[in-house]
Amino acid sequence: MGEGGGPDPVELVAARLRELGLDHPAIDPAETAADLAGRIAASASLDILVSESGGLDPTAFDPSWPAEHPD
Amino acid sequence: MTTIPEAAGALRSGRMTSRALTEASLAAAAALDGELAAFVALDPDGALEAADRADQAIAAGRDLGPLMGVPVGIKDIVDVAGLPTRCGSPAYPATPAATDATLVRRLRRGGAVIVGKTTTHELACGVYSPPVSNPWDLGRIPGGSSGGSGAAVAAGIVPMAIGSDTGGSIRIPASLCGTVGLKATYGRVSRAGVAALAWSLDHLGPLTATVAGSAAALEVLAGPDPLDPSASSRPVPQYTSGLDRGVDGLRIGVLSGAPLEPMQPDVAESFASAAGLLGAHGAAMVGVEVPELEHGLAAEFGIVAPEAGAYHRGLVRSRPDQIDPGIRTLLVAGLMLEPEHYFKALQARRAIADALRRVFVENGLDALLTPTLPATAAPKDADDFLFGDSAEPVTLAYVRTTGPFNLSGLPALSVPAGFDRDGLPIGLQIAAAPFDEETALRVGACFEAAAGIRGRRPPTHASG
Numbered sequence: 001m002g003e004g005g006g007p008d009p010v011e012l013v014a015a016r017l018r019e020l021g022l023d024h025p026a027i028d029p030a031e032t033a034a035d036l037a038g039r040i041a042a043s044a045s046l047d048i049l050v051s052e053s054g055g056l057d058p059t060a061f062d063p064s065w066p067a068e069h070p071d
Numbered sequence: 072m073t074t075i076p077e078a079a080g081a082l083r084s085g086r087m088t089s090r091a092l093t094e095a096s097l098a099a100a101a102a103l104d105g106e107l108a109a110f111v112a113l114d115p116d117g118a119l120e121a122a123d124r125a126d127q128a129i130a131a132g133r134d135l136g137p138l139m140g141v142p143v144g145i146k147d148i149v150d151v152a153g154l155p156t157r158c159g160s161p162a163y164p165a166t167p168a169a170t171d172a173t174l175v176r177r178l179r180r181g182g183a184v185i186v187g188k189t190t191t192h193e194l195a196c197g198v199y200s201p202p203v204s205n206p207w208d209l210g211r212i213p214g215g216s217s218g219g220s221g222a223a224v225a226a227g228i229v230p231m232a233i234g235s236d237t238g239g240s241i242r243i244p245a246s247l248c249g250t251v252g253l254k255a256t257y258g259r260v261s262r263a264g265v266a267a268l269a270w271s272l273d274h275l276g277p278l279t280a281t282v283a284g285s286a287a288a289l290e291v292l293a294g295p296d297p298l299d300p301s302a303s304s305r306p307v308p309q310y311t312s313g314l315d316r317g318v319d320g321l322r323i324g325v326l327s328g329a330p331l332e333p334m335q336p337d338v339a340e341s342f343a344s345a346a347g348l349l350g351a352h353g354a355a356m357v358g359v360e361v362p363e364l365e366h367g368l369a370a371e372f373g374i375v376a377p378e379a380g381a382y383h384r385g386l387v388r389s390r391p392d393q394i395d396p397g398i399r400t401l402l403v404a405g406l407m408l409e410p411e412h413y414f415k416a417l418q419a420r421r422a423i424a425d426a427l428r429r430v431f432v433e434n435g436l437d438a439l440l441t442p443t444l445p446a447t448a449a450p451k452d453a454d455d456f457l458f459g460d461s462a463e464p465v466t467l468a469y470v471r472t473t474g475p476f477n478l479s480g481l482p483a484l485s486v487p488a489g490f491d492r493d494g495l496p497i498g499l500q501i502a503a504a505p506f507d508e509e510t511a512l513r514v515g516a517c518f519e520a521a522a523g524i525r526g527r528r529p530p531t532h533a534s535g
Contacts, residue, residue, distance in 0.1 A: 059417060063481065
């Protein structure tokens with residue numbers, strides 16, 4: 001059990017690793033869980049830059065600038 | 072002889088043959104291998120055959136372009152037919168590549184002589200590039216991931232070597248080794264036949280001794296490619312013309328705030344001097360800030376992890392024990408994270424690209440200056456930099472100033488700007504508008520000539 005009686009995050013990660021075929025002695029669930037927590041926190045820090053929903057398709061990246069940008 | 076223009080001049084005048092140049096490169100690579108480890112493979116037979124062909128073409132009066140007869144190195148994530156592509160990883164096979172990458176085909180068509188493959192940080196994912204040493208101080212890193220290319224050019228082994236750049240991997244070694252490095256606009260140079268790190272951030276480009284050399288190399292490398300959907304079909308300008316136009320009349324932004332701070336005092340002093348020098352040569356220097364760049368690292372790694380994890384998913388599942396633990400952690404995270412984090416990072420990337428565009432457009436900028444890196448070459452065993460009382464991982468410190476131009480896709484050139492108190496090189500980064508490599512190169516050429524720091528050679532150099 002994790003703190004507060006919830007599921008243990010390391011066990012959850014271990015289960016997810018198994019689901020994805022990533023259960024291997026070289027891949028440590030505890031280390032992976034700690035790393036993921038840091039990356040999710042970094043992702044949360046981007047909320048200030050992006051709206052919660054909507055916006056242009058972010059996968060269609062083109063480095064060019066439009067002649068007149070619809071700001 | 073370490074520059075492309077010098078080599079080209081000597082070859083065309085008959086003062087030098089490509090065979091002699093190539094033999095000198097091969098001998099230097101072998102002689103310095105114990106100290107620098109810049110190459111993982113040399114191809115003396117193939118190189119000398121190519122050199123002889125170039126000499127025959129010159130004798131016949133044919134001109135294949137600015138790299139004709141010039142020895143070059145290729146980063147070992149790029150396919151060169153007949154040589155293995157090992158990507159700095161024990162997990163990659165020693166089987167020779169069957170075909171050339173598009174950029175290698177372009178180099179061969181232009182008469183360049185490929186002497187071998189340069190060392191990369193494992194999977195092009197890191198800034199240390201072991202076991203490569205920095206020619207300015209063998210106890211320090213050359214940067215990465217194109218560390219072998221930086222060391223090879225700085226040490227005068229080859230006048231040009233190819234690097235790749237996902238978060239700074241051309242410009243970081245260029246800055247730390249005291250060479251020029253050019254990451255052109257996303258899509259300007261084909262990536263077909265090159266192992267990916269993160270598809271939407273990967274760029275290819277040259278490391279050279281001079282700005283003119285980078286311009287010459289880009290003329291050969293750039294252009295459309297049906298094998299790479301991201302390769303632009305825009306016409307390729309003659310980058311070598313107009314390099315001597317100076318900066319009079321240009322408006323050049325001088326970035327402050329995020330993501331430059333903290334930085335080493337010698338870097339800050341060099342940066343201020345560089346801006347002052349360009350101003351003294353007639354450019355209007357404009358102080359600007361782009362607060363959105365504070366989030367560049369989160370966006371950069373939010374994209375790199377899932378794209379790299381997806382690209383290497385077979386390797387991660389089948390042989391994770393053969394991957395460096397730090398890189399393995401990143402790849403596993405990329406496969407584990409929910410998609411919303413990836414798409415949020417892509418949205419943030421667009422916000423950052425838009426912020427950079429706005430600062431160019433609203434200030435009427437032709438170019439934007441930053442220090443290439445906030446710190447000089449780290450000792451090989453250093454995990455962190457100490458900025459005052461604050462520690463920062465070496466990798467994050469380097470990528471925070473270079474990564475924004477991968478996120479935005481803007482062209483960015485690193486030129487040598489001076490030396491710190493320990494004699495280590497400092498770089499100046501010059502970014503420009505999309506597909507305006509000409510302006511970045513023009514500013515770089517003006518600065519290079521005005522700064523007058525060319526000609527200083529590292530202690531470990533082919534000239535002995």
